[in-house]
Amino acid sequence: MKHQTWKALATVIALAGILMLGACHKKAAPPPPPPPPPSAAPTASISVSPDTIAQGQSATLTWQTSNATDVSIDGIGAVQPSGTQQVTPTDSITYHLVAKGSGGNQEASTRLTVTPPPGAEAAPPSSTEEDLFGHNVKDVYFDYDRYDIRSDQQASIQADMLFLNQHPNINFTVEGHCDSRGSTEYNLALGDQRASAVKSALTTAGINPNRIKTISYGKEKPFCLEESEGCWRQNRRGHFVYQK
Amino acid sequence: MNDTHRPVPHFTIGARLLSALSLLILLGSLFPSTSFAQDWVRTGSGLGVEKVHLAVPDFKPSNSDPQNDALLKAFNDTLWNDLDNSGVVELVSKSFYPLQAPGQPPEVTFGVWNSPPPNAAMLAFGNLGVAAGKLTVQGWLYDVKNTASPEVLGKQYTDVATSDAARLIAHKFADEIIFRLGGGIPGITESKIYFVSDRSGNKEIWVMDYDGSNQRQLTHQGSVSLSPRVSPDGSRLAFSSLTKAGWDILMFSLDLNRLVSFPRFGGTNLSPAWSPDGARLALSSSRGGNSQIYLCDVSGANLHRITSNKGPDVGPVWNRKTGAQIAFVSGDTGLPQVYTIEADGTNQQRMTDQGYAVSPSWSPNGQFLTLAWIRKYGPGEPGSSDIYLMDIASKQWVQLTHDGGRNDYPSWAPDGRHIVFQSSRSGKEEIWMMLADGTKLHQLTFTGRNTQPNWSWK
Numbered sequence: 001m002k003h004q005t006w007k008a009l010a011t012v013i014a015l016a017g018i019l020m021l022g023a024c025h026k027k028a029a030p031p032p033p034p035p036p037p038p039s040a041a042p043t044a045s046i047s048v049s050p051d052t053i054a055q056g057q058s059a060t061l062t063w064q065t066s067n068a069t070d071v072s073i074d075g076i077g078a079v080q081p082s083g084t085q086q087v088t089p090t091d092s093i094t095y096h097l098v099a100k101g102s103g104g105n106q107e108a109s110t111r112l113t114v115t116p117p118p119g120a121e122a123a124p125p126s127s128t129e130e131d132l133f134g135h136n137v138k139d140v141y142f143d144y145d146r147y148d149i150r151s152d153q154q155a156s157i158q159a160d161m162l163f164l165n166q167h168p169n170i171n172f173t174v175e176g177h178c179d180s181r182g183s184t185e186y187n188l189a190l191g192d193q194r195a196s197a198v199k200s201a202l203t204t205a206g207i208n209p210n211r212i213k214t215i216s217y218g219k220e221k222p223f224c225l226e227e228s229e230g231c232w233r234q235n236r237r238g239h240f241v242y243q244k
Numbered sequence: 245m246n247d248t249h250r251p252v253p254h255f256t257i258g259a260r261l262l263s264a265l266s267l268l269i270l271l272g273s274l275f276p277s278t279s280f281a282q283d284w285v286r287t288g289s290g291l292g293v294e295k296v297h298l299a300v301p302d303f304k305p306s307n308s309d310p311q312n313d314a315l316l317k318a319f320n321d322t323l324w325n326d327l328d329n330s331g332v333v334e335l336v337s338k339s340f341y342p343l344q345a346p347g348q349p350p351e352v353t354f355g356v357w358n359s360p361p362p363n364a365a366m367l368a369f370g371n372l373g374v375a376a377g378k379l380t381v382q383g384w385l386y387d388v389k390n391t392a393s394p395e396v397l398g399k400q401y402t403d404v405a406t407s408d409a410a411r412l413i414a415h416k417f418a419d420e421i422i423f424r425l426g427g428g429i430p431g432i433t434e435s436k437i438y439f440v441s442d443r444s445g446n447k448e449i450w451v452m453d454y455d456g457s458n459q460r461q462l463t464h465q466g467s468v469s470l471s472p473r474v475s476p477d478g479s480r481l482a483f484s485s486l487t488k489a490g491w492d493i494l495m496f497s498l499d500l501n502r503l504v505s506f507p508r509f510g511g512t513n514l515s516p517a518w519s520p521d522g523a524r525l526a527l528s529s530s531r532g533g534n535s536q537i538y539l540c541d542v543s544g545a546n547l548h549r550i551t552s553n554k555g556p557d558v559g560p561v562w563n564r565k566t567g568a569q570i571a572f573v574s575g576d577t578g579l580p581q582v583y584t585i586e587a588d589g590t591n592q593q594r595m596t597d598q599g600y601a602v603s604p605s606w607s608p609n610g611q612f613l614t615l616a617w618i619r620k621y622g623p624g625e626p627g628s629s630d631i632y633l634m635d636i637a638s639k640q641w642v643q644l645t646h647d648g649g650r651n652d653y654p655s656w657a658p659d660g661r662h663i664v665f666q667s668s669r670s671g672k673e674e675i676w677m678m679l680a681d682g683t684k685l686h687q688l689t690f691t692g693r694n695t696q697p698n699w700s701w702k
Contacts, residue, residue: 147556189528
């Protein structure tokens with residue numbers, strides 16, 4: 001009898017508690033449901049790799065968007081929100097992406113440059129030896145007041161050497177140039193050392209020194225005239241000239 | 245105002261020494277005894293040498309010949325300019341002059357000149373006239389404080405009746421005054437400046453009078469010709485030119501007005517410089533591998549190397565007093581610095597301590613170098629360089645130019661008082677002149693680009 005009484009009492013207390021709680025709950029008016037949050041603005045980015053190709057080569061277009069429901073790229077059409085695609089355009093082109101979502105629109109673009117095929121690989125019949133020389137023999141660039149060959153110029157020297165070895169009948173001149181700052185006389189001497197450094201690098205690697213003349217132009221015959229870091233950098237070079 | 249003037253110095257050998265000392269004191273006072281080199285040059289009365297107050301009224305016509313006006317203008321302008329830029333006199337402004345100026349000694353009223361407003365110590369006056377196609381100029385220099393015996397100088401000149409002749413007479417008269425009032429150092433009014441100009445389409449060697457008149461082309465190489473240096477006796481000019489073979493030293497005869505033979509050395513040959521006895525040349529040559537300083541006889545024989553540095557060596561100049569040392573530029577430690585070395589190749593000394601230093605020029609008294617210097621050099625520095633004066637014994641220096649632009653290639657006048665240099669301060673490279681304390685700065689060339697001036701030795 002006692003057990004059943006306790007059970008009944010517990011149930012009553014529990015029920016009362018629930019009722020009380022329910023009553024508290026029921027007594028406050030429920031808050032209105034919060035308005036739905038505004039949609040996030042879409043993001044978009046697009047890139048192409050490599051960004052310069054020769055005609056006939058392909059590149060990979062890569063894009064990424066978020067919060068977009070409708071993504072399209074000019075020249076391609078509707079695409080997935082994110083993805084990659086191989087492209088093989090015949091001319092330089094700018095890929096323009098538009099991402100639309102409930103939060104708005106976002107655009108992005110990237111440029112792919114298409115160059116005519118390299119001369120060595122597809123020389124047109126009228127290409128002369130001098131043209132080949134101009135296409136393939138790269139100038140060597142120097143730091144301010146320096147005449148030592150920079151490590152990032154070694155690749156040019158190597159490529160030049162390769163071409164010069166393949167065409168052992170070509171003779172040429174290396175001109176030493178300086179930027180517009182500093183004294184006329186000192187720059188002539190510095191240009192001379194630049195030309196010599198390039199000649200030395202080539203002869204050490206086996207090119208016959210009799211094929212190479214050197215001359216300094218100091219700052220007398222610049223490639224550009226602006227007083228700017230970009231132009232100065234352009235002028236500090238060993239310049240190769242085909243000897244006719 | 246109580247102005248006390250020193251008595252006019254007697255022109256004896258003692259006075260010559262006195263004025264040489266004055267010049268040294270003038271230049272010496274620019275270098276403080278502390279180890280800090282002065283940055284600005286103090287000018288004016290603080291330097292301890294007071295310049296003579298000279299009045300120079302326009303010369304008067306001696307007759308009514310119609311040619312007089314033009315010739316008087318040429319004469320008066322030249323005389324005033326020569327004296328104003330001389331560095332030895334302070335010209336009294338014409339606005340203080342009485343209306344009546346003297347043309348003859350009897351016309352001089354001392355009291356008018358030696359008291360305010362002119363307050364002059366000396367008076368230069370005279371007359372000019374054309375008669376029968378000839379030009380005659382009479383000129384006097386008077387000490388207006390010495391009414392008893394005022395005449396210091398009285399001269400008469402005769403020449404053809406042309407503007408050029410009038411200018412030449414003005415130069416000669418000005419030099420007489422400068423010699424007497426400047427303590428026995430000859431004036432420079434008849435000296436010449438050789439320089440490079442591109443106004444003909446190519447860089448060629450040109451020459452002009454020291455005041456910028458009579459600019460004329462000397463070489464017609466049709467290539468790039470640079471670094472003119474005239475011989476001590478004024479008969480020849482050496483320069484560097486881009487020929488078919490490369491950069492060669494070429495020799496131009498000023499007497500014959502054409503090139504004369506000079507050997508080709510091979511390599512890149514630059515910046516020739518004459519020894520003061522005219523017997524040898526110093527030059528930069530890369531015939532041995534990299535550019536180093538070589539000496540040779542004036543015929544080109546006996547070519548031998550005197551430096552053995554790593555970087556390019558260029559721009560030599562001889563000690564004008566002794567002919568025993570040479571200053572030059574070397575990139576041995578990186579950026580170019582100025583060095584001196586004995587002519588036998590020993591005792592190489594570095595003169596500059598930092599920055600980018602080039603273009604040394606040795607003063608006639610052997611004591612100073614001027615050079616072009618960028619003292620603070622850093623990456624991307626746009627390259628504003630200034631002309632500096634350095635005492636060789638102490639290596640203390642003074643900055644002479646301050647107004648920006650690229651200033652380079654200073655060259656001393658034979659009087660040791662003036663410096664000519666190239667500057668881009670007007671917007672492009674032109675040739676400018678100043679006194680050795682940085683004052684009296686004025687432009688000499690205006691057409692094309694003009695660079696690398698070289699002052700004659702006398």
